Amino acid sequence: MTQKVQRSLSEKWVLSLPPIIYLIGLFLIPTLLMVFIAFREPGDYGGVAPLLNHSNGSTTLNLTLDGFKYAFTSGFIWKLFLRSVVFSVITTIICLIIGYPLALMIAKSNKKIRDFLLLLVIIPFWSNFLIRIYAWMIILGPESTVSNIVNQVLHWLGFAPVDLLFSSAAVVICLVYINLPFMILPLYANLEKHDVALLEASRDLGASKAKSFWQITIPLSLPGILAGCGLVFIPCIGMFVVPELVGNNCSMMIGNLIKQQFLQTMNWPLGSVTSIVMTCSVLAISLFVGFLASRSGGLKYARK
Amino acid sequence: MAILELKNIVKQFADYTAVNGVSLSIEQGEFFTLLGPSGCGKTTLLRMIAGFESPDSGQILLDGKDIKDLPPEKRPLHTVFQSYALFPHMTVRDNIAFPLKMAKWNKSAINERVNEQISSVQLERFAERYPHELSGGQRQRVAIARSLVDRPKLLLLDEPLSALDARLREHMHVELVKMQEKSGVTFVYVTHDQSEALALSSRVAVMNHGIVEQLGTPREIYSRPKTYYVADFIGKCNLLKAKVSHSAAEHVTLSIADSFELTIANPENKFNLGTEGWFAIRPEKIKANWDPRVEDGIANFKAKVKGYYYYGDGTLYEFLLENGTVIQCMLSNNRPHQASFFEDNDEVYISINPLAGNFLVE
Numbered sequence: 001m002t003q004k005v006q007r008s009l010s011e012k013w014v015l016s017l018p019p020i021i022y023l024i025g026l027f028l029i030p031t032l033l034m035v036f037i038a039f040r041e042p043g044d045y046g047g048v049a050p051l052l053n054h055s056n057g058s059t060t061l062n063l064t065l066d067g068f069k070y071a072f073t074s075g076f077i078w079k080l081f082l083r084s085v086v087f088s089v090i091t092t093i094i095c096l097i098i099g100y101p102l103a104l105m106i107a108k109s110n111k112k113i114r115d116f117l118l119l120l121v122i123i124p125f126w127s128n129f130l131i132r133i134y135a136w137m138i139i140l141g142p143e144s145t146v147s148n149i150v151n152q153v154l155h156w157l158g159f160a161p162v163d164l165l166f167s168s169a170a171v172v173i174c175l176v177y178i179n180l181p182f183m184i185l186p187l188y189a190n191l192e193k194h195d196v197a198l199l200e201a202s203r204d205l206g207a208s209k210a211k212s213f214w215q216i217t218i219p220l221s222l223p224g225i226l227a228g229c230g231l232v233f234i235p236c237i238g239m240f241v242v243p244e245l246v247g248n249n250c251s252m253m254i255g256n257l258i259k260q261q262f263l264q265t266m267n268w269p270l271g272s273v274t275s276i277v278m279t280c281s282v283l284a285i286s287l288f289v290g291f292l293a294s295r296s297g298g299l300k301y302a303r304k
Numbered sequence: 305m306a307i308l309e310l311k312n313i314v315k316q317f318a319d320y321t322a323v324n325g326v327s328l329s330i331e332q333g334e335f336f337t338l339l340g341p342s343g344c345g346k347t348t349l350l351r352m353i354a355g356f357e358s359p360d361s362g363q364i365l366l367d368g369k370d371i372k373d374l375p376p377e378k379r380p381l382h383t384v385f386q387s388y389a390l391f392p393h394m395t396v397r398d399n400i401a402f403p404l405k406m407a408k409w410n411k412s413a414i415n416e417r418v419n420e421q422i423s424s425v426q427l428e429r430f431a432e433r434y435p436h437e438l439s440g441g442q443r444q445r446v447a448i449a450r451s452l453v454d455r456p457k458l459l460l461l462d463e464p465l466s467a468l469d470a471r472l473r474e475h476m477h478v479e480l481v482k483m484q485e486k487s488g489v490t491f492v493y494v495t496h497d498q499s500e501a502l503a504l505s506s507r508v509a510v511m512n513h514g515i516v517e518q519l520g521t522p523r524e525i526y527s528r529p530k531t532y533y534v535a536d537f538i539g540k541c542n543l544l545k546a547k548v549s550h551s552a553a554e555h556v557t558l559s560i561a562d563s564f565e566l567t568i569a570n571p572e573n574k575f576n577l578g579t580e581g582w583f584a585i586r587p588e589k590i591k592a593n594w595d596p597r598v599e600d601g602i603a604n605f606k607a608k609v610k611g612y613y614y615y616g617d618g619t620l621y622e623f624l625l626e627n628g629t630v631i632q633c634m635l636s637n638n639r640p641h642q643a644s645f646f647e648d649n650d651e652v653y654i655s656i657n658p659l660a661g662n663f664l665v666e
Contacts, residue, residue: 195387195389197385197386197387197389198389198391198392200354200356200376200383200385200389201383201385201389201390201391202391202402203355203356203375203376203377204354204355204356204376204377204382204383205377205382205402205403205406205450205451206377206402206403206406206407206454207377207402207406208375208377209375211406215391215402216391219393220392220393
């Protein structure tokens with residue numbers, strides 16, 4: 001008996017060892033390093049200054065809170081952070097509005113078509129992320145058909161022509177494009193499991209089609225909505241490639257700042273501080289949303 | 305007046321005809337059962353009454369009005385689903401209040417009616433629980449309470465007890481009949497379980513291949529089956545090949561299983577000389593004894609015990625006739641002569657009263 005328990009325990013360890021090593025090596029240690037670097041002095045040519053300061057025969061630890069002080073007082077960092085949140089929220093909402101009907105349609109179509117539609121959702125992953133953004137640069141470019149049509153319409157309405165590419169709009173369009181599958185897939189996984197009998201029961205008990213959707217389908221898909229929103233919102237906030245490629249000066253996001261601190265300004269401590277602020281904020285937002293959701297009762301069903 | 309009238313309903317799916325010209329008239333306050341094996345069209349018929357399917361032709365009259373073109377939410381009737389279909393994100397109270405909320409009742413009226421309904425199914429202690437926190441029987445009661453809360457004209461029940469275990473099912477039989485009597489709502493009940501149908505219903509329609517084979521009270525269905533199918537589907541039944549061998553005024557003599565003869569009444573001269581069919585007789589209507597019984601019209605013949613199954617309240621014997629025909633006979637175990645427990649290979653006399661059986665030609 002005890003032997004059996006012991007063996008199952010050791011099996012558990014063997015099985016969970018690779019992910020544990022992975023998490024320690026690629027998540028925990030880098031995070032601790034980042035936190036450590038956040039308290040160091042920046043080095044003269046990038047990196048960090050030596051930890052120990054030898055002067056006048058005495059040795060002092062070379063740690064500082066300057067990075068945090070700067071981060072919390074600098075309007076620039078907060079502006080970028082706020083902009084990142086706004087872009088991410090807009091992206092998440094658009095993804096939800098586009099993704100929900102799509103996921104519902106896929107979940108309700110018959111088996112053969114369903115697999116094909118799911119394949120269409122996944123196909124973009126087959127080509128490189130950067131290549132797909134370059135494709136959007138062509139689509140939104142000044143001589144493109146899309147640009148011409150938009151500017152033609154604006155012209156008729158009496159507005160001045162606009163540049164689609166290198167704008168905040170282009171950033172949001174690309175963010176939506178990149179993240180849409182991450183909204184559709186969890187929503188589909190949820191909607192596909194819904195019992196048709198529940199909708200029939202709701203109709204039978206006097207709810208119209210539209211009412212049944214709001215009363216039954218939406219509340220039951222809340223776990224899927226939350227998962228999708230989380231999967232879109234969280235990576236969105238830290239995104240730096242998209243604003244760099246299709247954005248302008250006014251669409252720089254917090255991820256761009258972090259990248260700049262590490263690669264151009266060479267201020268590693270400030271980059272680390274910014275990362276920590278971002279990570280903690282995202283964590284706080286997620287926990288808050290999770291808290292609201294658990295109070296609304298929708299998750300009670302999901303936890304069953 | 306009939307509360308629900310079905311007139312010549314036909315429903316065709318891509319590759320088969322689910323319902324093929326069904327006409328039924330269901331009276332106010334009835335416990336009406338559609339009985340049949342899976343695929344006989346009973347569920348399709350129910351779904352057409354509820355509005356989830358629309359018939360290809362025919363009329364569905366509820367209280368004299370054709371409801372064929374109304375969407376499900378506009379029909380003054382409710383369905384109890386096989387899976388109960390309780391809303392998992394709502395408490396028992398909210399589930400039961402749902403139809404009233406949809407009908408836009410005011411809050412205090414909803415509260416009053418819901419409380420009344422909850423206490424009528426004895427679920428007061430569970431009112432704030434979610435469906436997954438209830439047992440199967442409790443869920444069942446919530447489902448029925450939810451469907452009866454706004455006093456519909458008709459309640460459709462789609463095999464509502466099939467998910468419950470045998471004991472609970474028997475308990476629910478009693479509750480269902482009570483609920484039906486108390487509410488006065490007409491029940492249309494769909495089941496493939498013949499004992500359920502016989503025990504609960506005021507009338508039963510036996511369905512097969514999209515048509516109604518026989519319509520009648522449980523007693524009529526059981527003791528006077530009109531077709532081979534009904535006799536075979538409901539309960540146990542000996543179905544013996546039979547042929548009219550003599551024909552006289554108002555009487556015909558049947559030669560049954562090439563082993564014995566019986567004379568039965570022939571009202572309206574339905575059967576002619578040479579008519580072939582089956583003689584259907586229930587196992588409990590056959591007597592077996594050590595000695596032949598001497599009574600008018602009763603056929604006695606010798607048979608050998610092939611085997612038996614002891615059921616507690618009765619014993620089912622299988623008798624072998626000389627030409628190899630097997631006859632099943634259910635003998636009650638409370639008979640006074642304990643000597644009448646037969647063993648394998650005992651030679652006994654079987655007696656059959658022609659009035660206890662039916663000659664079926666379809």
